[in-house]
Amino acid sequence: MEFRDLLEPKYKEIISGYLKNQNEQNLYQGQKLSRKLIEHNISPEEIISLHKSIMVDSEATQEKLIDSFDVLLEVMMGYGLAYREHQSLRTEQM
Amino acid sequence: MEFRDLLEPKYKEIISGYLKNQNEQNLYQGQKLSRKLIEHNISPEEIISLHKSIMVDSEATQEKLIDSFDVLLEVMMGYGLAYREHQSLRTEQM
Numbered sequence: 001m002e003f004r005d006l007l008e009p010k011y012k013e014i015i016s017g018y019l020k021n022q023n024e025q026n027l028y029q030g031q032k033l034s035r036k037l038i039e040h041n042i043s044p045e046e047i048i049s050l051h052k053s054i055m056v057d058s059e060a061t062q063e064k065l066i067d068s069f070d071v072l073l074e075v076m077m078g079y080g081l082a083y084r085e086h087q088s089l090r091t092e093q094m
Numbered sequence: 095m096e097f098r099d100l101l102e103p104k105y106k107e108i109i110s111g112y113l114k115n116q117n118e119q120n121l122y123q124g125q126k127l128s129r130k131l132i133e134h135n136i137s138p139e140e141i142i143s144l145h146k147s148i149m150v151d152s153e154a155t156q157e158k159l160i161d162s163f164d165v166l167l168e169v170m171m172g173y174g175l176a177y178r179e180h181q182s183l184r185t186e187q188m
Contacts, residue, residue: 043174044138045167052163065159069146073139079173080137086180093187 003040011047012054018071019064027074034078044079047072097134105141106148112165113158121168128172138173141166 010033018026037047051072055065104127112120131141145166149159 043170044177045170045174048163048167048170052160052167055163056160060156062154062156062159065156066146066150069142069149073142073146076137076139076142079177080139083138083173083177083180086177 003036004042007037007042008050008054011050015051015054015068015071016058019060019067022067022070027070030071030074031078034075037075038078038082044076047075097130098136101131101136102144102148105144109145109148109162109165110152113154113161116161116164121164124165124168125172128169131169132172132176138170141169 014026014029014033017029051068055068058064060068108120108123108127111123145162149162152158154162
């Protein structure tokens with residue numbers, strides 16, 4: 001099975017887990033997923049698009065929608081970090 | 095005035111414009127802002143955090159929250175592009 005096929009159920013699981021319990025454990029899972037996304041060259045906009053479609057499908061309330069940004073934040077931190085690493089590597093090479 | 099101080103009102107203006115009219119023009123403004131964010135080393139997670147806080151403050155409805163992801167998508171496309179450019183530069187240098 002391709003990573004992209006596994007991504008949607010995995011991300012869905014992390015979001016729904018977080019929206020139920022709002023514990024750090026789910027956010028940590030988001031962090032771990034983030035590393036894999038970058039390894040598999042999944043772009044950050046693909047995650048926004050996936051996040052939107054999961055929230056539409058789940059008919060999330062206003063409150064849940066707001067809370068769901070915490071998961072997105074965690075995932076985007078991975079991209080931010082990767083991006084800063086690339087930048088500093090580039091600066092070193094110049 | 096610092097870019098960071100201008101960022102919040104600018105991003106807020108783009109979101110509220112898009113939520114009112116949902117036209118391409120506002121999305122294009124999001125694209126342009128995206129380039130500036132990257133130039134000023136604003137991390138993608140800072141944008142998620144700002145987006146959340148704007149949506150909380152505006153007491154957006156479920157529908158508006160869902161629509162607002164389109165603006166976030168547009169902005170993140172800029173990060174995705176910058177990230178892919180860095181990656182290909184790195185591959186060339188290896």
